[in-house]
């Protein structure tokens with residue numbers, strides 16, 4: 001039987017307005033439905049990956065995963081910042097299974113190198129958290145605009161390449177963290193030809209949907 005939840009419908013409609021969700025009213029509306037007991041779970045035996053896990057929301061999420069017994073990997077572009085955060089999380093939670101992997105999510109070679117060397121056979125949780133919002137146009141070494149590479153193309157490629165390990169988990173989750181800030185910048189996106197991909201996405205060499213690529 002299909003159940004109808006009017007609150008979800010109202011939430012969906014208000015969230016789409018941005019104005020009534022990206023402000024304090026949106027926070028209170030969602031907070032009213034938050035149930036603390038939902039967090040009372042054991043994550044023992046689970047493997048959780050958090051991009052940008054060395055600060056902010058990523059570090060907070062990684063700490064909560066570790067506190068519930070998960071094996072946690074902080075995927076960070078700076079090993080030094082990652083190790084400092086990992087040490088703090090290990091001390092705060094008493095969970096020694098908090099490790100760091102170097103990953104620059106804006107660079108496709110870094111993503112591919114990480115996936116090639118990552119040994120665990122399954123991934124239970126992937127949090128695509130790393131994000132940037134630069135105030136001027138910056139290009140990555142791949143020639144892709146930095147926000148697009150970090151917040152969208154990189155997470156997409158990482159998720160695609162990790163799919164076999166996500167599918168190996170009984171109930172895997174991929175959490176994508178995004179920002180309403182994307183509504184406050186105009187896009188300079190232009191299609192190179194009516195049928196073809198943009199130069200940016202083409203240079204990112206997305207894998208075929210059927211499986212990971214080793215190149």
Ligand SMILES: NC(=O)c1ccc[n+]([C@@H]2O[C@H](COP(=O)([O-])OP(=O)(O)OC[C@H]3O[C@@H](n4cnc5c(N)ncnc54)[C@H](OP(=O)(O)O)[C@@H]3O)[C@@H](O)[C@H]2O)c1
Nearest residue numbers: 052054055056057058077104105106129130131177178179
């Ligand atoms: N805070 C908010 O109010 C808010 C609101 C809406 C959405 N968000 C979203 O929430 C996410 C986290 O935000 P936050 O506030 O916690 O930000 P933050 O404290 O600035 O953390 C961002 C994290 O992403 C990492 N990062 C950036 N570029 C990276 C790259 N190329 N490769 C790997 N890691 C990279 C940073 O690493 P470094 O330490 O090396 O720089 C840092 O660990 C972002 O996606 C953001 O858009 C935040």
